[in-house]
Amino acid sequence: MKKRYVVTLMLSAVLALGGCASSLTGDVYSRDDARAPQTVRMGTVESVRLVQIEGTKTVIGPAAGAAIGGVAGSSVGGGKGSAIAAIVGALAGGVAGAAAEEGITRTQGVEITVHEDGGYTRAYVQEVAEGVNFAPGDRVRIMSVNGQSRVVK
Missing domain, CATH: 2.40.50.590 (DNA polymerase B, N domain, beta-barrel)
Incomplete structure (x- = not known):
């Protein structure tokens, strides 16, 4: 069940980041x-x-990364260890998500x-x-x- 949740979050993050991309060519108008x-x-x-x-630097990349990292981290260990892993996973995921968003939209x-x-x-x-x-x-x-x-x- 948790794997399905993580996969759904990852796909949602990729789709959200794709939606952030806009064309800056000379032939595209807003x-x-x-x-x-x-x-x-x-x-x-x-x-x-x-x-x-x-690339763009919005809240979407860090938020998606934090959500995915938090879910992934919470599946490690049990009790207080699981809570700590979730926090560390969310922080690391947020940083990774920000970097991924900027890289994907560059x-x-x-x-x-x-x-x-x-x-x-x-x-x-x-x-x-x-x-x-x-x-x-x-x-x-x-x-x-x-x-x-x-x-x-």
């Missing part, structure tokens, strides 16, 4: 951005470099430095989109909506 007017600027790519976009990004036609040079970081490669000299559009910008070809 619901709030979908119908909002956008400012469009044109520019030329000066440089491109790969970067790492850190993505490969690209920093695109653009010399805009208005004279400004700015760098934009976004998730790498499959099939979309930027290179120095490319003409691009910078789409800005609700305080967020993306670079698109």
Whole structure:
């Protein structure tokens, strides 16, 4: 019975973490951005470099890890030993859950430095989109909506 409970908790944690992931590519819009007017600027790519976009750090990872660690720890020993093992398991699980969430949601990004036609040079970081490669000299559009910008070809 306890094994089934632990497996259910683990699957729930994985599904919850998957739900935290959001796309940061140039071709995905949030619901709030979908119908909002956008400012469009044109520019030329000066440089491109790969970067790492850190993962999310919400309460879901540590909470799921603590729950799983606590259940797993409580199955060790009996009496006070079981209670202590549950506490230690919950603490260790919380730390492991936080690290797992950040690692699972970490993505490969690209920093695109653009010399805009208005004279400004700015760098934009976004998730790498499959099939979309930027290179120095490319003409691009910078789409800005609700305080967020993306670079698109």
